[in-house]
Amino acid sequence: MNSNTKAPLITAKAPSNIALVKYMGKSALDGNLPANGSLSMTLNSLCTLARVVESQSGIEWNPSLFHGREKVSGLSAVVPTLSEKGRERILRHAARSLDAAPSLLSTCGVRAKTVRGVQISAANTFPAASGIASSASSFAAVTWAVAAASAESFSEFHLAWQKTPALRRALAELSRKGSGSSCRSMEGAWVRWEGEKAFPVEGVTLPSMTDFVLLAGKEEKEVSSSEAHQRVFSSPLWSGRVERATSRLAQVESALQKADLQSLAAVVWEESWEMHSLFHTSQPPFTYWLPRSLEVLKAFSKRDAFGDLPPPVVTMDAGPNVHVLVPTSSADAWRARIESTFPGLEYLEDQCGSGADGWTGG
Numbered sequence: 001m002n003s004n005t006k007a008p009l010i011t012a013k014a015p016s017n018i019a020l021v022k023y024m025g026k027s028a029l030d031g032n033l034p035a036n037g038s039l040s041m042t043l044n045s046l047c048t049l050a051r052v053v054e055s056q057s058g059i060e061w062n063p064s065l066f067h068g069r070e071k072v073s074g075l076s077a078v079v080p081t082l083s084e085k086g087r088e089r090i091l092r093h094a095a096r097s098l099d100a101a102p103s104l105l106s107t108c109g110v111r112a113k114t115v116r117g118v119q120i121s122a123a124n125t126f127p128a129a130s131g132i133a134s135s136a137s138s139f140a141a142v143t144w145a146v147a148a149a150s151a152e153s154f155s156e157f158h159l160a161w162q163k164t165p166a167l168r169r170a171l172a173e174l175s176r177k178g179s180g181s182s183c184r185s186m187e188g189a190w191v192r193w194e195g196e197k198a199f200p201v202e203g204v205t206l207p208s209m210t211d212f213v214l215l216a217g218k219e220e221k222e223v224s225s226s227e228a229h230q231r232v233f234s235s236p237l238w239s240g241r242v243e244r245a246t247s248r249l250a251q252v253e254s255a256l257q258k259a260d261l262q263s264l265a266a267v268v269w270e271e272s273w274e275m276h277s278l279f280h281t282s283q284p285p286f287t288y289w290l291p292r293s294l295e296v297l298k299a300f301s302k303r304d305a306f307g308d309l310p311p312p313v314v315t316m317d318a319g320p321n322v323h324v325l326v327p328t329s330s331a332d333a334w335r336a337r338i339e340s341t342f343p344g345l346e347y348l349e350d351q352c353g354s355g356a357d358g359w360t361g362g
């Protein structure tokens, strides 16, 4: 038996998140610091599972840590085919997390041990070509799994994760260094990120929400979000962007606290269009929209067309899909309406969730 087999196998689960106020444009400083604050809803079963086991031979990607099709809420988790660049980015972050974990854990009262290396793999429950960004969920899951592997006792780490906000915030901060928006996937259901800190919004009274992700296209995107973060500064619409985003952040937070769906829908629509207008007017300009995205947006721009249902909160990320967030209590009615309005259009469905978690074993 080699020493690897004695170390526990740790699996972390971290969901994707959908931003209502967008992180777009980074500050000049290192570490993925945003130009403006953002706010998102954490999802639940559209997620990444990251698996790690301690290893004596450095940090290695080992897809065979997932032997079968693991299921999360009925969805199969599949190991994606990563480009070499993608794999290197994950491994670099695993190294960063391994370095940072001992002092981070000790500061939060969790006993840490020195871990020289890990074998690591990750699997997503959303289809590879669905246009769902996997970086938020995968970096959050990897951060969680590596931190858990660095604890002297998994159960002590897990208890601290549940009971110690400082540990959750510290792991969000560490995760942000690998992928900005991943810091909003550690907790739920509504998370605000400003500067170095991401934390749950307090006093939310809005009932549970369901996200229908209308899949407008499956092509690989031509402009990465890292590239988009750079290019938006060249748009003439950048001027005043930080002030507008900051004001929307306050409006969104207040709408969540007052359960004011009407105002939430209006502000989020405006914010999504602003981000895409930045893309459309940058130098050189680019777009993520596909014909089907536009068809869906056009239907949702006619608000009275769905007047008998609660207002939908419609937004897009850096991709062609349209997210339609509705109260879970009206999800059945909305599902029927989406299917009749857009016949044949594929969609994914998920709910708001509580953030990352993990367990030992497969």
Ligand code: PMV
Pocket (backbone or CB within 6 Å): 018, 019, 021, 022, 023, 024, 038, 133, 135, 136, 179, 180, 181, 182, 225, 226, 317, 318
């Ligand atoms: O975390 P990144 O660098 O992949 O940026 C994500 C940017 C958006 O998804 C477009 C917006 C957001 O706030 O999530």
